[in-house]
Amino acid sequence: MIRVAAALALSLAAAPAFAADGQQLFNMQCKMCHAGGPMGPSLTGVAGAKIASKDGFAYSPGLKAKGGTWTDANLDAFLKAPAQFAPGTxxxxSVPSDENRQAIVAFLKTLK
Ligand code: HEC
Structure with missing residues (x-):
């Protein structure tokens, strides 16, 4: 019983740290293009949004043609291999590390 409680406390404590790591990764690998300038679309509210739907950004035809929404799975697939997810993007x-992708996707969900 005690062990279960300790594990639960650990996983609860791990959740915010996860997003914090994602923030650090984001600042190092993504922010230079995703701070709302012409280099890339703003990622505020991107989790759950329609793919390629930010007003005022000139998306590639490849990403626009993709359709669907940015689910966790789609974000993960895009970050793993952008050109495979949306040819012509x-x-x-890309973010080859599974762990880093998970942390970054967790952080993207906090951008509201
Ligand atoms: C060198 C610039 C650059 C960097 C660095 C970069 N991106 Fe992007 N990102 C873009 C561009 C340009 C697009 C639009 C792609 C298109 O239209 O095909 C984009 C699109 C996206 C989208 C889709 C947005 C939408 O509105 O549908 C997501 C999500 C995204 N990037 C996440 C990230 C993450 C997370 C990182 C860091 C690991 C990152 N990007 C790093 C340039 C960049």
Missing amino acids: KMMI
């Missing part, structure tokens, strides 16, 4: 950077 203008975003070239």
Whole structure:
């Protein structure tokens, strides 16, 4: 019983730390293009939003043609291999590490 409680407390404590790591990764690998300038669309509210739906950003035809919404799975697939997820996308950077992608997606969900 005590062990279960300790594990639960640990996983609860781990959740915010996860997003914080994601923030650090985001600041290092994403922010330079995703701070709302012409280099990339703002990612505020991107989790759950329609793919390629920000007003005022000139998306590639490839990403626009993708359709659907940014679910966790779609964000993960895009970040793992952007050109495979949406052939013709203008975003070239990928995040090969499963752990880092998970942390970044968790952080993206906090951008509201
Ligand atoms: C060198 C610039 C650059 C960097 C670095 C970059 N991106 Fe992007 N990102 C773009 C561009 C450009 C697009 C639009 C792609 C298109 O239209 O095909 C985009 C699109 C996206 C989208 C889809 C947005 C939407 O409105 O549908 C997400 C999500 C995203 N990027 C996440 C990230 C994350 C997370 C990182 C860091 C790991 C990152 N990007 C790093 C340039 C960049």
